[in-house]
Amino acid sequence: MLLLDIDNSILFDEATMRTMDKPTLLVERLDGNKQFMTMRAHLRLKRLVEINQVIPVTNRTVDQFKHLELFQIDAKPKWAILESGKILLKEGKSDKRYENWLRQHQQPATMSSILIYLEEVEVTNWQAYPAMTLSERLTRPHEGISFVEDESALLEELFHRYQT
Template structure:
């Protein structure tokens, strides 16, 4: 839904000349944008569907964003590691997840130590731990060793983790931390409270490998013509592709959500 200036470009590499608004600042500088049309669409969607912002960002990173249509009853952050209920982290969800990660293979400390032994600052420019759940690197892609990701992923998979790359970021993620699981929990709570009908469909959008399981398990899903899943050629029987790439795809995704919400009782929508 939101794009940096660089990520706004369409398939030809041009930046569309459309009015946009800044929805995220970092260290006092504008960072992420939405077109004015997209902000209007998101507000309209929030009136007719249960919109669940869902992101790999940490809680702190998510709270930097001023998404139109807020406040949100639920949001999923940290790739499913945290569920926010009216902005407050659900400690029971997080505690049960932490216990599952500990019992499922390598600990975060072990993964951190192994990863740090495999990288150097000639190509890995940043190492970060996200909400004490997983880590990620920011890399110089031109200098990144060609075989690093495959070898690191193989080490992780033998120990209950996996590795994936989205642009300049390489994520090391425990198997238990998954957006689709957190989304299923939020959906259950909304249905139990009567806010969603039992037959309400689940619509989802995403562009990275960490979104794939969420897209696959949704009743219907959409992804843009850019990002990691586009590079992988990833598809699924329930999947729609946007005609456009870049910031224009954000508008197309919201139009697709609105069209889906028009034919049903309120639906959970993930973005």
């Protein structure tokens, strides 16, 4: 399962978009700011989400995350980690079972707590991209993936790996 730090990887601003020679898509409008991604990365990410192999990780609040059209319309993930690990969404809604789990285990809402919970209910193997921003925040065993220039190729490779 890929933990994808969307704030520090696949999304870029309008100024960066204007310098690119690849087709891009507008995937977020928030407070007058626009975020884009390449069409190729969008298609690859959508395929990973469809087979439930990616969990977006972001600093965004629930309301901010709802403005990210990519994950609301095109590729709705089963899980999403918001506010740097304070909120876990399941199918777009706050996971009540996780909130009960936190109370039962007397745990604070953190990235580590979320991963422990997910390991209990579903996931056993973690990859984190980009490693430079996520690995320092993860206390669970994981494989860090270094930043790559062509993220769509990375997403395609992971799609094929997860399918086997």
